[in-house]
């Protein structure tokens with residue numbers, strides 16, 4: 170635990186969570202897992218701020234606004250994109266992932282990717298706290314590791 174949080178000033182670190190409310194039965198569980206993980210590694214409630222957007226497609230816009238504001242030491246994204254009958258799924262997945270990667274590579278602060286992309290709701294639920302773990306929790310831990318890396322490099 171110390172290794173993850175030892176290389177940045179955890180006591181005043183600010184984390185932003187951008188979550189899509191689409192498939193909210195899934196994404197709300199991702200937020201729960203993320204917040205619990207951040208707390209486990211010592212971040213207080215007032216160090217974590219959750220921002221809601223309608224769907225995954227709106228996540229990059231919110232992340233960019235937060236990066237431009239410059240008040241967070243790390244940002245994580247959470248969502249659940251579930252395949253339907255059309256190619257809408259593919260368009261969302263590819264473009265949201267590309268948008269988040271581009272924002273990440275701005276190199277301001279780390280941005281981690283916690284957006285489930287599944288064939289059906291069952292697969293999503295399994296990755297939101299059931300037998301496949303909680304993608305929100307793992308995305309939060311990855312963010313802390315990247316923030317620690319930033320502290321090591323800077």
Ligand SMILES: Nc1c(NC[C@H](O)[C@H](O)[C@H](O)CO)[nH]c(=O)[nH]c1=O
Pocket residue numbers: 189191192223224225226227248249250251252261
């Ligand atoms: N089908 C899913 C969506 N679709 C909505 C889009 O993300 C977007 O909000 C809309 O196109 C308006 O711009 N979003 C998800 O997060 N998950 C889905 O399965």
Ligand SMILES: CC(=O)[C@@H](O)COP(=O)(O)O
Pocket residue numbers: 250251252253254255256257258261
């Ligand atoms: C990922 C989506 O946008 C998808 O849920 C939409 O469903 P459909 O392709 O059947 O319109």
